Amino acid sequence: MQGIKKFGVLATSLLLITGCDWFDSDNDDATTTPPEAESSFVRVHHTSADSPNVNVLAGDAALLENVPYHTSSAVLEVDAGDYDITVQGILPDETTVDAIGPASLTFAADTRYEVFAVGQLADESLEPLIISNPVSDVAGGESRIQVVHAAYGAPTVDVYLTAPDADLSAASPALTLAYGEDSGQVDVGAGDYRIRLTGAGDDAVFYDSGTVSLADGGDYIIAATNNVAANSANSPVTLQISDGELTTLVHDADAGADVRVVHAVADAPNVDVTLNDAAEAQVQDLPFQSATGYLNLEAAEYSVDVAAAGGDPVVIEDAALAVENAMSYSVYAVGELSTIGLQVLTEERRRVATEAKVQLVHAAPSAGNVDIYVTATGTQDIAIQTPVLTLEGGGIYTAVAVDATDGGLPPQLILMDDLAN
Secondary structure, three states: OOOEEEOOOOOOOOOEEOOOOOOOOOOOOOEEOOOOOOEEEEEEEEOOOOOOOEEEEEOOEEEEEEEOOOEEOOEEEEEOEEEEEEEEEEOOOOOEEEEEEEEEEEEOOOEEEEEEEEOOOOOOOOEEEEEEEEOOOOOOOEEEEEEEEOOOOOOOEEEEEEOOOOOHHHOOOOEEEOOOOEOOOEEEEOEEEEEEEEEOOOOOEEEEEEEEEEOOOOEEEEEEEEOOOOOOOOOOEEEEEEOOOOEEEEOOOOOOEEEEEEEOOOOOOOEEEEEOOOOOOOEEEEOOOOEOOOEEEOOEEEEEEEEEOOOOOEEEEEEEEEEOOOOEEEEEEEOOHHHOEEEEEEEOOOOOOOOOEEEEEEEOHHHOOOOOOOOOOOOOOOOOOOOOOOOOOOOEEEEEEEOOOOOOOOOEEEEEEHHHO
């Protein structure tokens, strides 16, 4: 079996003492060797979008450690038998909490188990989803797939598996799956395919994989998971594909990039931002200390012009901006009006129930280099200070230091994400 790793779970060997006749010269050995243990196979999939990295334990022994979201393990070979399986969430201080289990599971011989962590930690819907299949070879020229709906909160879906250039209007769904359901193992010819999802009975595509290659002899788990990248409102699913060795994330080919613009130049007027010399600015009359919401753009290279509101004068002309599919960005106008430029930061927007994400951005040219303290109380000289902040699990907090209005000191803050609410 491809990609199998042998894992020795703690076990006790039983020394079998047979009944014997000490006077029987044909029976010299009072013990027999126990039969070799039969093997079972396990693969673990982290598909809970708001859960932290996890450890997976069998009894007290670690099967897997520090597994992030959107990761599938290799196939692990274990002795068939009964196990207490626990999934531990890893907290920011490196301590752990039992998120699932311990659950008593029986792993049968010559069987492969797919163990998914599904649901959400925040609303206590986190649970294991376990699928079992007999171990068997994939025929030559074929690929084996098993599609699993593991996207919490996503509707029942129709799954289309077609040639890459097939017109969907001429196709019929290969599967219809509700959350928690799977297709079973299906053998298809090796080659290039396209996977599209619609709501059950609907013809509006909300996920399109683009071309996906299935290898000769490949044995794939294809899990529909929650999209935590760009355009998640319109493209709620990301495919997590495991072949037993590697995990591949296939985002919606049309997800685009999410981009927001932040005006951080204190002595600059309200601005318009125009992409690719469009007839009308995509961002209009943005004042200092303000940020747009995330705008969804096609993944591409753009030319960016920044002008005073109304279009004149132009203060940044033909700046290059390249954005990738399924990525999120903040584009800051920074510096002073005489030296204004663009600074692009990538954003990680997945909310994790057990931690708060804090981002501090220095965009105050008059302040020079600074030290940043996150304290309960302090005795240092303070140039800028937030009010007392309550950081909640699942929160995303961004504070941007900028110059005083019209320029110079003292600096002040732009509060963004959950701080802006």
